[in-house]
Amino acid sequence: MYSTRASRTIPAARSAIYRALLDPDAIAKWRVPTGMTSRVHEFEAREGGSFRVSLIYTAPDGVGKSAESTDTYHGRFLRLVPDERVVEEMEFETADPALRGTMTVTTTLADTAGGTVVTILHEGVPDAIAAADNEAGTAEALANLARLVTP
Numbered sequence: 001m002y003s004t005r006a007s008r009t010i011p012a013a014r015s016a017i018y019r020a021l022l023d024p025d026a027i028a029k030w031r032v033p034t035g036m037t038s039r040v041h042e043f044e045a046r047e048g049g050s051f052r053v054s055l056i057y058t059a060p061d062g063v064g065k066s067a068e069s070t071d072t073y074h075g076r077f078l079r080l081v082p083d084e085r086v087v088e089e090m091e092f093e094t095a096d097p098a099l100r101g102t103m104t105v106t107t108t109l110a111d112t113a114g115g116t117v118v119t120i121l122h123e124g125v126p127d128a129i130a131a132a133d134n135e136a137g138t139a140e141a142l143a144n145l146a147r148l149v150t151p
Contacts, residue, residue, distance in 0.1 A: 001101060003123045004134050008142040011115035012149040014083040020149050021086045021107055027053065030144035033137050042074075050076045051088075075102075084109055098128035118142060 010017060020026040024043035032038040032055055041052040052074040075090030086107045092099050104123040109116050120138050125131070 001124045001126060002131060003121065004125060004131055004138065005119060005121045006135060006138040006142060007117055007119040008139070008146060009112055009115055009117050010142075010146040010149060012146075012151065014109040014111065014116045016149045016151075017109055017116055017118060017145065018083045018086070020145060022080070024051075026148060030148045031141050032144070033140055036071075045077065045080075047077055047080050050074065051090075078104070092126075096128070099126050101126050118145065 020030060022045035024040040024045075027043065028038040028040050031053070036055045036057055039054045039056065041054065043049075043051045043053075052072065054070050054072040057069040072093040073090050074093060075088050077086070078089050079085065079087035088105045088107075089102055090105060091102045094100060101124055103125055104121075106121045106123070108119045108121075110119070111117075120142065122134060122138065125134055
């Protein structure tokens with residue numbers, strides 16, 4: 001297991017970004033890599049609330065962690081600090097023991113000149129997921145988030 005951290009300055013208010021972190025429709029748009037679509041099955045945006053999301057490969061050769069062409073993960077919100085921090089615990093739904101394990105994802109928001117610095121820290125990422133892939137996916141998600149919330 002390992003950790004990664006990625007940051008991006010987004011020219012939007014912390015409040016707008018925070019809303020996008022807790023809105024299931026927004027999650028389906030920004031937390032999905034290129035070549036995939038997203039389906040939010042469950043999403044209770046409150047401390048202790050649970051969520052379940054599937055990422056579906058659009059290419060026929062996409063290999064999923066949970067099913068033939070799907071990565072499904074579930075988890076819960078551990079801590080919500082309005083306009084500052086979201087802490088989630090999540091894990092993939094998979095039969096592969098190399099991909100199992102609970103990850104903690106902490107998203108922090110901080111003011112900066114011209115917007116908000118958004119930092120996403122992944123802790124407990126399974127070694128079977130290449131760190132470069134996790135980092136690239138997080139950078140892509142931050143770019144999607146920026147497109148979604150930038151006025």
